[in-house]
Amino acid sequence: MWLYEKKLQIPVRVCGPNPRLAKYVITQYGGPEGELSASLRYLNMRYSMPTNKAKGVLTDIGTEELAHMEIVATLVYKLLEGASVDQIKAADLGGHYATHGKALFWQDPNGVPWVAAYVSATGDPVADLHENLAAEQKARAVYENLIRLSDDPEVTNVLRWLREREVVHFQRFGETLMDVQEHMKQKKFY
Amino acid sequence: MDLNAMPQNQLLLQIMQLEFAAVELNLFLDTHPDCQESLAQFNQIHQQLMQCKHAYEQMCGPLINFGFSPNVGNCWRWVETPWPWEIKY
Numbered sequence: 001m002w003l004y005e006k007k008l009q010i011p012v013r014v015c016g017p018n019p020r021l022a023k024y025v026i027t028q029y030g031g032p033e034g035e036l037s038a039s040l041r042y043l044n045m046r047y048s049m050p051t052n053k054a055k056g057v058l059t060d061i062g063t064e065e066l067a068h069m070e071i072v073a074t075l076v077y078k079l080l081e082g083a084s085v086d087q088i089k090a091a092d093l094g095g096h097y098a099t100h101g102k103a104l105f106w107q108d109p110n111g112v113p114w115v116a117a118y119v120s121a122t123g124d125p126v127a128d129l130h131e132n133l134a135a136e137q138k139a140r141a142v143y144e145n146l147i148r149l150s151d152d153p154e155v156t157n158v159l160r161w162l163r164e165r166e167v168v169h170f171q172r173f174g175e176t177l178m179d180v181q182e183h184m185k186q187k188k189f190y
Numbered sequence: 191m192d193l194n195a196m197p198q199n200q201l202l203l204q205i206m207q208l209e210f211a212a213v214e215l216n217l218f219l220d221t222h223p224d225c226q227e228s229l230a231q232f233n234q235i236h237q238q239l240m241q242c243k244h245a246y247e248q249m250c251g252p253l254i255n256f257g258f259s260p261n262v263g264n265c266w267r268w269v270e271t272p273w274p275w276e277i278k279y
Contacts, residue, residue, distance in 0.1 A: 061217065077275045
């Protein structure tokens with residue numbers, strides 16, 4: 001069961017319409033290292049985890065990632081709000097506009113749609129937790145790329161906060177991995 | 191401070207701050223379940239958060255769907271209050 005809370009996790013402001021930045025930021029919505037991938041990866045992995053701690057961490061981080069997806073969606077929504085078709089064309093977002101208008105879509109900046117193959121699940125808890133550690137690092141790297149691309153200080157603030165969350169999640173997954181390895185070492189086979 | 195006298199936006203920001211602290215403590219406690227200091231902080235934040243949410247929901251409408259928030263007044267407020275992505279902070 002999930003509940004929806006009618007608020008963002010943090011306030012999201014933008015300085016004004018900026019379709020070019022929207023085009024870049026959407027990679028964290030529907031790109032390979034985006035928040036949809038993150039959330040689904042973790043929530044899907046819960047079922048093959050051996051410890052309650054690992055199930056808890058995956059549930060809670062997977063749920064927080066859904067809130068981050070809403071933050072990224074809000075960035076894109078606000079950056080497109082009030083943008084003229086000429087601005088959209090000038091930002092090389094005309095292809096998106098032709099198919100989707102100002103709607104959001106699960107895609108990367110080049111229009112490549114989200115696919116389930118972005119998410120991995122082997123059923124091996126050690127391998128899967130390593131996958132998550134890598135995913136958090138890759139997401140951190142993408143946020144740093146976006147921060148370098150951003151020309152809107154309000155957007156940069158949000159990107160910096162999201163980047164910081166990747167670092168915290170990496171830390172928690174690292175602790176979870178050590179705990180799972182400890183658990184597997186102690187397991188008795190007869 | 192009197193929560194009922196706070197402007198709506200300020201109260202919402204306060205809720206965001208408290209809830210973020212709660213999320214962070216929650217994740218930390220997932221992997222450090224015996225940390226007494228964090229447990230105490232978590233429960234303290236929970237109390238403050240519930241007070242702020244109660245004040246907000248009385249004034250501005252429900253925060254959570256499916257029966258976890260009251261509907262104050264004689265019309266259904268869930269669909270009327272602003273959607274998060276539309277709010278100008």
